Amino acid sequence: MTDTSMPHMKTGALGLVETALSAGVEVCFANPGTTEMPIVEVLDRVPGMRVVLGLFEGVCTGAADGWARMTGRPAATLLHLGPGLANGLANLHNARRARSPVVNWIGDHARRHLVCDAPLTSDIAALAASVGWMRTVRSPDEMGEASLAAVAAALGPPGRVATLILPADCQWAPGPEPLFTRPSTALREPPGSAPREAALLLRGGRAGILLGGSALTARGLRAAARVAAATACKVWVETFPARQECGRHLPFFPAIPYFPEQAVAELADLTTLVLAGAREPVAFFSWPGQPSRFAPEGAALFSLADPDAGFDATLALETLAQEMEAPDGVGPLRTTPAFMPAGRPLTPDILCRALAAFTPENAIVVNEAVTTGFTWNAEHASKAAPHTMLFVTGGAIGQGLPNALGAALACPERRVIAFQADGSGLYTLQALWSMARESADVTVVICANRRYRILQAELARAGVTEPGPRAQALTALTDPVIHWAELAKGFGVPAFSVGTDSELADAFMRASDRRGPCLIEAVLTA
Numbered sequence: 001m002t003d004t005s006m007p008h009m010k011t012g013a014l015g016l017v018e019t020a021l022s023a024g025v026e027v028c029f030a031n032p033g034t035t036e037m038p039i040v041e042v043l044d045r046v047p048g049m050r051v052v053l054g055l056f057e058g059v060c061t062g063a064a065d066g067w068a069r070m071t072g073r074p075a076a077t078l079l080h081l082g083p084g085l086a087n088g089l090a091n092l093h094n095a096r097r098a099r100s101p102v103v104n105w106i107g108d109h110a111r112r113h114l115v116c117d118a119p120l121t122s123d124i125a126a127l128a129a130s131v132g133w134m135r136t137v138r139s140p141d142e143m144g145e146a147s148l149a150a151v152a153a154a155l156g157p158p159g160r161v162a163t164l165i166l167p168a169d170c171q172w173a174p175g176p177e178p179l180f181t182r183p184s185t186a187l188r189e190p191p192g193s194a195p196r197e198a199a200l201l202l203r204g205g206r207a208g209i210l211l212g213g214s215a216l217t218a219r220g221l222r223a224a225a226r227v228a229a230a231t232a233c234k235v236w237v238e239t240f241p242a243r244q245e246c247g248r249h250l251p252f253f254p255a256i257p258y259f260p261e262q263a264v265a266e267l268a269d270l271t272t273l274v275l276a277g278a279r280e281p282v283a284f285f286s287w288p289g290q291p292s293r294f295a296p297e298g299a300a301l302f303s304l305a306d307p308d309a310g311f312d313a314t315l316a317l318e319t320l321a322q323e324m325e326a327p328d329g330v331g332p333l334r335t336t337p338a339f340m341p342a343g344r345p346l347t348p349d350i351l352c353r354a355l356a357a358f359t360p361e362n363a364i365v366v367n368e369a370v371t372t373g374f375t376w377n378a379e380h381a382s383k384a385a386p387h388t389m390l391f392v393t394g395g396a397i398g399q400g401l402p403n404a405l406g407a408a409l410a411c412p413e414r415r416v417i418a419f420q421a422d423g424s425g426l427y428t429l430q431a432l433w434s435m436a437r438e439s440a441d442v443t444v445v446i447c448a449n450r451r452y453r454i455l456q457a458e459l460a461r462a463g464v465t466e467p468g469p470r471a472q473a474l475t476a477l478t479d480p481v482i483h484w485a486e487l488a489k490g491f492g493v494p495a496f497s498v499g500t501d502s503e504l505a506d507a508f509m510r511a512s513d514r515r516g517p518c519l520i521e522a523v524l525t526a
């Protein structure tokens with residue numbers, strides 16, 4: 001008999017997990033059910049594979065994305081059939097947009113059981129295909145090879161979401177010996193002619209460079225500044241980068257504005273736009289009377305390093321700077337303004353000033369602060385201590401807290417700041433419990449404006465100056481008020497609720513003294 005569970009047997013599940021571990025997958029963010037039990041059983045037998053329980057699948061997928069963004073290597077998720085995967089899809093969408101390598105292990109019914117159309121049977125393949133690469137395992141013998149194929153697919157380059165559908169009987173039956181191969185995580189070298197062509201384009205006409213993806217390293221930003229100094233071209237950063245090095249030590253370039261009328265005005269003069277690790281800039285949405293594409297009609301778009309081909313944009317920018325014989329060394333660097341608390345009520349601007357002053361050196365700032373986060377990006381991140389920023393790349397909110405969890409576990413020596421809008425945070429707030437359980441060093445800063453502020457702004461843009469009671473009800477987070485500090489304590493995370501800049505400064509100082517997670521609810525007046 002092959003279809004009975006036998007502890008300590010070399011099962012398909014063991015081949016899967018051991019192969020993934022030797023391919024570089026060290027952590028599994030899991031929310032399993034009955035169809036994943038053979039994998040749960042072997043996780044205890046594979047030393048080196050860290051296992052983290054997420055209380056909602058969106059926490060698991062967002063944490064895997066955060067881990068991947070910080071390490072360049074995939075984390076695994078273990079999710080239960082179609083409904084489990086469906087719960088994790090929004091953050092897999094964000095991971096796809098960030099080109100993060102993520103490997104999903106999705107259990108399915110045993111092959112003989114699928115014909116019964118039991119209650120949890122669903123079209124898992126259709127869900128998986130919507131976010132990237134997928135494969136359904138058909139026999140236990142495939143488990144090692146499929147595991148390695150999924151890691152290789154996830155790594156690309158470019159990175160992507162790779163999903164394995166794993167029938168329960170393929171997990172529990174005797175399986176193959178694990179494979180011991182470690183696929184490369186390296187990006188591709190861009191074509192040699194691209195920097196030369198870009199140099200020609202940048203020297204003639206009114207040119208600009210749009211940085212994104214792998215251009216946003218410290219080296220990439222410095223090379224872009226050298227090119228800008230040599231040509232007087234303008235430089236921008238894509239609006240929602242997956243990962244960007246930031247701080248007072250680096251050249252600062254503005255992000256392409258979110259709203260199309262502003263973005264179009266910014267780029268209006270261009271005759272050439274060189275794309276370095278970024279795609280052509282387009283509007284997030286279509287608005288009446290607004291264009292979808294931001295570059296002026298007729299402007300030449302030139303791809304220096306195509307992110308979808310997995311090209312290394314930092315390398316391309318450095319070669320470009322060399323090609324232009326751009327002088328080394330850029331300055332001047334900025335300083336962080338001191339924060340002087342004076343008992344003032346908190347506004348987004350004051351909150352961002354305080355955050356700039358209290359961000360520790362080498363922190364990771366996960367920015368899902370939505371409208372407050374735009375202020376942070378535009379004016380404050382560039383004055384803070386050196387840090388790495390992760391952003392809500394795919395626009396599917398509920399990414400911030402899970403991303404912060406994954407980033408903290410990936411980089412235990414770095415402090416993570418989850419800069420979090422209150423409305424978005426509520427989609428995946430169970431991540432707080434996993435942070436507490438894993439003692440993740442995360443300071444969660446909630447921008448408690450108690451509304452969906454961006455949607456109120458959208459209403460105003462649509463000409464609704466006095467929203468009716470229903471429109472108000474759909475954008476206000478009051479009646480009842482949500483008490484974040486109480487929620488955090490309920491998940492085992494120490495918390496402070498603050499309403500003035502003095503209380504905020506005090507809370508930041510107390511947070512910096514402790515290990516593990518803590519939460520500061522900053523109640524905003526605007």
Ligand SMILES: Cc1ncc(C[n+]2csc(CCOP(=O)(O)OP(=O)(O)O)c2C)c(N)n1
Pocket residue numbers: 090369370371372395396397398421422423424425449451452453454455
């Ligand atoms: C998964 C998902 N659901 C809904 C939305 C639509 N949406 C965009 S922003 C937003 C709420 C923003 O409010 P909040 O997070 O509190 O930030 P604020 O605008 O107040 O700064 C919503 C519901 C979305 N982007 N993604």
